[in-house]
Amino acid sequence: MVSVLWLVCATLVVQVTLGCPNGWETFDGSCYFVSDIREDWPTASSTCGLYHAHLAEIESAREDTFLKQIISKYHDGHSNDAEYWLGGADIFVEGDWRWVYSDQLFSYTNWYPGEPNSYHNQQEDCLIVAIRQNREYRWDDRPCKEQNNFICEIGDSSGAIVIG
Template identity: 40%
Template sequence: MVFTVHLYLMLIPVFIQVVRGCPNGWTEYGDSCYMAFFDTQDWSAASTTCHEKNSYLAEVGDEQENGFLTRLVSTHQSHESYWLGGNDIFVEGDWRWEESHLVMNYTNWRHGQPDNHHNHNDDCLQAQFTGYTFMWSDVPCTANRNYICEASRGNWIQLG
């Protein structure tokens, strides 16, 4: 009986979390939870931090999701840049999402981007919040940026 009560008490927060959706601080959109982080890091460190939180750098599938991310960060800061999960690290010009490994079918590149500026290995995707939308550009992965993590539905209860 005592074991049953303890097990029941341990499962209540998990059940509540599943029913409620995203954990505190994360915002739900579609089948994912998102959180913007403002401790600037290089792309690799930001990706690692997301993975430590059972998530990954955000992957943007369409214009509506890009608009959602714009609204997500608009309440925090303006004219800031954020890492997203895209890169062309392995093959120049072959932009893929890090987590899914899929080719980026939707993009919102700034005019003239991506440009691999003067062959400086601009291999990572940043989205700059302009006050109205996210415009994308390729920049060196060693630059420090804010970042946005995304967690799929199956990882919601594990977010930290």
């Protein structure tokens, strides 16, 4: 009985150290979760925080392609699931787009042509990734109060408790 308990505990420690929670996908040292609920940007950010995560921060074309693949995997064919909050914003200084969690300026971008643009002089301070009808996948700026799906990320140094 003691050896079985020890094995269970050891398995949990390995999962906590190396794995992602159930329903999350792993890529390059991070875990990602694609939501099936719609929230405004601040609420989406808080919801990610409940998982000891943050809204996803895309640092490379490889990571961007990976997120497109997991969005397609979980939400392909759901016409209402075409826009997802990411962790970028220019809330503090207009035009100064940064990843809010890490406070880093964007080093990689994938904006739709003409974006960001604060369409019709709206306060468009939050970042989404959008999938258009032609399956094009790019970034757009939107009002933070919009209701959209979102993507959470747990990074290597987040301190998250991960039990899969």
